[in-house]
Amino acid sequence: NSPISLAGNTNALESVKGNVAGLDIGATNSAGGQPSMQLRGQKSISGGNSPLIVLDGVLFCGGINDINPNDIASIDVLKDASSAAAFGSRSANGVLIITTKRGTSAKPLISLNASSAVQTWANKPRMKTGDAYVASVLARNETDDFSWMSPQEYNNYYEGNETDWLDYATRTGVKQDYQLSVSGAAPKVNYYISSAYASNKGIVKGDDFSRVSLLGKLSSDITGWLTLSVDAAYTRQDYSGIAANIQTAYYLSPYGTPWRDGSTELEKYPMTESDGLQNPLWQADASRRQEKDLSHNYRLNASVLLKAPWVEGLTFRASYSLNDTRREAGDFRKESYFVREGAFDDESRYSAREYLSLLANAAGSVSNEVKHTNVLDFILNFSREFGSHSVDATLVSTRDFSTYDKQVMSGSDFSANGNTSLGISGLHKATEQTINFDGTATNNVGYLARLMYSYDDRYSFTASYRRDGSSVFGAGHKWGNFYSVGAAWNLTNEAFYPASARRVLSSLKLKLSWGKNGNQALSAFSTLSPVTNGQSSGIRYEFEGSDIHYGMGVSSLGNPELGWESTSALNAGIESSWLEGRLGLDVDAYYSQTRDQIFTRKIPVMTGYSSMKSSMGRVDNTGLEATLRSVNVRGGGFSWTSGLTFWLNRNRLVHLYGEDLDGDGLSNLDELKSRTRPDVADTDIDGLSDYDEVF
Numbered sequence: 001n002s003p004i005s006l007a008g009n010t011n012a013l014e015s016v017k018g019n020v021a022g023l024d025i026g027a028t029n030s031a032g033g034q035p036s037m038q039l040r041g042q043k044s045i046s047g048g049n050s051p052l053i054v055l056d057g058v059l060f061c062g063g064i065n066d067i068n069p070n071d072i073a074s075i076d077v078l079k080d081a082s083s084a085a086a087f088g089s090r091s092a093n094g095v096l097i098i099t100t101k102r103g104t105s106a107k108p109l110i111s112l113n114a115s116s117a118v119q120t121w122a123n124k125p126r127m128k129t130g131d132a133y134v135a136s137v138l139a140r141n142e143t144d145d146f147s148w149m150s151p152q153e154y155n156n157y158y159e160g161n162e163t164d165w166l167d168y169a170t171r172t173g174v175k176q177d178y179q180l181s182v183s184g185a186a187p188k189v190n191y192y193i194s195s196a197y198a199s200n201k202g203i204v205k206g207d208d209f210s211r212v213s214l215l216g217k218l219s220s221d222i223t224g225w226l227t228l229s230v231d232a233a234y235t236r237q238d239y240s241g242i243a244a245n246i247q248t249a250y251y252l253s254p255y256g257t258p259w260r261d262g263s264t265e266l267e268k269y270p271m272t273e274s275d276g277l278q279n280p281l282w283q284a285d286a287s288r289r290q291e292k293d294l295s296h297n298y299r300l301n302a303s304v305l306l307k308a309p310w311v312e313g314l315t316f317r318a319s320y321s322l323n324d325t326r327r328e329a330g331d332f333r334k335e336s337y338f339v340r341e342g343a344f345d346d347e348s349r350y351s352a353r354e355y356l357s358l359l360a361n362a363a364g365s366v367s368n369e370v371k372h373t374n375v376l377d378f379i380l381n382f383s384r385e386f387g388s389h390s391v392d393a394t395l396v397s398t399r400d401f402s403t404y405d406k407q408v409m410s411g412s413d414f415s416a417n418g419n420t421s422l423g424i425s426g427l428h429k430a431t432e433q434t435i436n437f438d439g440t441a442t443n444n445v446g447y448l449a450r451l452m453y454s455y456d457d458r459y460s461f462t463a464s465y466r467r468d469g470s471s472v473f474g475a476g477h478k479w480g481n482f483y484s485v486g487a488a489w490n491l492t493n494e495a496f497y498p499a500s501a502r503r504v505l506s507s508l509k510l511k512l513s514w515g516k517n518g519n520q521a522l523s524a525f526s527t528l529s530p531v532t533n534g535q536s537s538g539i540r541y542e543f544e545g546s547d548i549h550y551g552m553g554v555s556s557l558g559n560p561e562l563g564w565e566s567t568s569a570l571n572a573g574i575e576s577s578w579l580e581g582r583l584g585l586d587v588d589a590y591y592s593q594t595r596d597q598i599f600t601r602k603i604p605v606m607t608g609y610s611s612m613k614s615s616m617g618r619v620d621n622t623g624l625e626a627t628l629r630s631v632n633v634r635g636g637g638f639s640w641t642s643g644l645t646f647w648l649n650r651n652r653l654v655h656l657y658g659e660d661l662d663g664d665g666l667s668n669l670d671e672l673k674s675r676t677r678p679d680v681a682d683t684d685i686d687g688l689s690d691y692d693e694v695f
Contacts, residue, residue, distance in 0.1 A: 125166065252270055462485065
């Protein structure tokens with residue numbers, strides 16, 4: 001079992017948090033939450049900054065939660081531009097290479113893993129006691145008068161009944177994880193089959209998550225020159241339910257009433273005249289508010305590997321990947337959700353007659369989303385050693401096509417229907433109904449040529465060229481060219497390096513690389529000017545004695561000049577091993593520039609619009625990373641390792657509006673700064689003119 005699968009985390013990223021220098025993984029504050037991740041700083045202003053995920057050698061278009069952590073064998077992180085350049089399109093933010101498990105034993109291996117854990121507050125706020133709360137209010141109002149209390153508050157104060165609303169709305173979280181797998185590695189067949197179930201009841205009541213995962217992998221060497229592989233996976237995630245309102249719990253009086261008088265039913269307004277402060281559990285009550293959030297992810301990878309028997313080291317690989325994600329979401333609020341505010345002993349607010357009068361408020365919506373992605377890769381590779389020389393040449397052609405469709409149906413006012421007993425399944429019974437459709441399609445094409453050369457395991461060189469095209473960009477800007485070069489020197493393999501020194505410094509490699517990668521910081525059709533019609537256009541014509549006619553209008557201004565964001569990065573570092581592998585120290589320094597930032601800029605309102613998307617601006621990142629590893633105990637079937645990571649990143653927005661309107665290679669801002677302004681005084685007598693200080 002890998003350390004990732006043994007960690008018992010719902011999310012695979014939690015297992016590598018703090019273990020990879022430069023990889024910043026955010027915190028999650030909900031059950032089954034997916035943390036943000038950022039590698040070597042923020043590069044894009046408005047586009048995505050998450051690293052590209054490659055799963056078992058294929059671009060992965062799902063979410064990290066769609067991958068069962070128990071199935072993961074390893075996670076490798078490509079940070080420098082040279083190593084990530086092989087993945088070209090969208091690799092400017094780095095690459096996470098995730099490899100799932102395979103069969104390792106000739107005999108079938110059956111494995112069962114079960115784990116359970118509890119979750120508590122890391123730093124739980126302390127709520128005021130009732131006496132402290134009353135004392136603070138009296139001191140603030142400078143009075144001893146208790147008339148500010150609502151009737152139910154005063155009764156609870158008199159009887160000594162207090163409620164800690166934070167305790168009331170939270171609980172001890174519980175995580176459970178179970179997995180059963182069967183794997184094997186026969187001479188010509190390798191297989192791995194697993195099923196898993198994970199659940200997480202969060203600290204906040206109503207915050208629940210569950211996941212069911214299935215994975216099957218099969219690889220077979222049909223002949224000495226033909227290998228067929230197929231992987232199939234299914235993941236179902238359930239986020240249904242609404243979490244309690246923690247913010248309300250901070251504001252409610254400890255003498256408020258959580259329950260209706262003489263019952264176990266929730267009181268919506270614990271405090272009369274409370275500015276609408278509701279019971280923290282009110283929105284989490286499934287009998288009054290129905291919420292569902294289900295996602296289904298289907299994955300299929302199939303590949304053919306051909307080894308040319310007449311040319312040693314020549315292989316051709318063709319692979320096809322299908323990723324299909326379907327999400328069902330809905331939210332429905334019944335009439336009983338809209339109980340009016342009133343005296344705590346006014347039970348008429350919860351009567352059947354009162355509920356009937358609230359049917360016009362009942363409303364809900366349901367949505368269905370489908371994202372379908374196809375990836376097709378063709379890889380021709382030649383890898384061979386010639387004495388002390390090693391050559392690896394690769395040609396790649398890749399294409400991916402994605403479609404996204406969304407349908408949303410909403411309904412409100414159930415007074416004519418007389419009830420909401422069908423809940424979210426009865427939206428078609430609503431008096432007012434609306435249906436909306438949305439959809440996009442994108443297409444990406446890429447070509448790669450890469451050459452890797454190594455001499456005597458001392459010197460190595462890498463160079464690559466990649467050309468990528470994307471349909472999301474404007475005409476004339478759809479294609480981008482990206483390059484990379486890299487070199488490394490293994491000093492300890494040189495003849496002049498003394499053998500006796502290897503006991504101290506076992507290995508030392510110096511490396512230097514430069515590369516340029518692209519980022520698609522744009523959604524489909526963003527270069528076009530969308531047209532709206534009907535009521536949503538805001539254009540209506542109404543003549544005397546005629547019906548209302550609606551027109552068409554351009555809702556926002558498109559920009560066909562939008563193109564690739566590109567990141568050029570320089571990386572220098574060392575990789576070293578000490579005391580015969582007992583210690584390892586890696587140090588990297590980097591500098592990157594991300595140009596042609598895509599963001600929304602202001603434009604003169606006389607154009608009819610106040611903003612538009614533009615491709616300009618520059619963001620720089622400079623950083624230092626260090627990783628120290630140690631093998632403390634090794635042997636006798638037991639090992640103990642430890643690691644220490646350090647990273648520093650400095651992120652700078654160099655400029656946004658730096659246009660070169662006259663085409664001389666200098667932005668207007670640079671030209672303005674370069675002009676001599678002897679008429680500008682040095683008012684603070686610091687040696688710099690006021691003009692220079694502005695810049």
